[in-house]
Amino acid sequence: MAKAKRRRVRDTWKEKDWYTIKTPIAFGDKEIGDTPSRDPDFLIGRRVDVTMRELTGDFSKQYIKLRFEVENTAGNIANTKFIGHQVTSDYVRSMIRRGTSRIDVPVVVDTKDGYKYKLHVLAITTRRAKSSQQKFMRETIHDLVKNVNSDKTFEDVIESAVDGRLASQIYHKAKKIYPLKRVDIIKSKVL
CATH class of the missing domain: 3.30.479.30 (Band 7 domain)
Structure with missing residues (x-):
């Protein structure tokens, strides 16, 4: 019986860098999260949902979800643009x-x-x-x-x-x- 060759699995997780996601200047240029990516170009178009409470700290606005989309990257910072908001159902x-x-x-x-x-x-x-x-x-x-x-x-x-x-x-x-x-x-x- 012939022995099957073992394929070596490449660990792509180690190749990834962490990027900090920031809101647009209209929303205070605040940090809303971190995300890993192998290439900064893969981040462009990625969407992030954030509640108004997380952004402002105001608990009375917890039902408002803001939507952002990564527009560009500069170093390890991913800048977003506002694409909409929604009130929870x-x-x-x-x-x-x-x-x-x-x-x-x-x-x-x-x-x-x-x-x-x-x-x-x-x-x-x-x-x-x-x-x-x-x-x-x-x-x-x-x-x-x-x-x-x-x-x-x-x-x-x-x-x-x-x-x-x-x-x-x-x-x-x-x-x-x-x-x-x-x-x-x-x-x-x-x-």
Whole structure:
């Protein structure tokens, strides 16, 4: 019987270097993690999810997940760009109750500096609204978001959407149409 040759297995783990992942300057250029990679080019396009609590230390914002994508590397530092955010599904479910209406409004915003940005606004009424009232509310929120963000830069739109200032503006304008319980921007995405 012939002996089978043993192949030598190459340990690729030892060839890898560790890279520190950092947020964009708009989010404070903070360190959000470490990742191994054999080649820095393999890092480009890698996505990282971070909660707002991990970034700011504010426990009241734990339900907001921020998404970053590695854009380039410099030495052992991987720089990221912001690609969107999302509110956790359990938080959204906790806001909706029987006898209320859920009004979803997707809006595509063009910023002053040429970025396209999709925002998903969620408005919850105190009582069930008629379909005509919901339609009017949708149109009003859509127009308001377009008008407010058309003259802002990309960083300003991100900041106001994530920290809740835009949702607060929408709430105060839209509650005149129908009593609202809550308004949130539950999702955003850079197009």
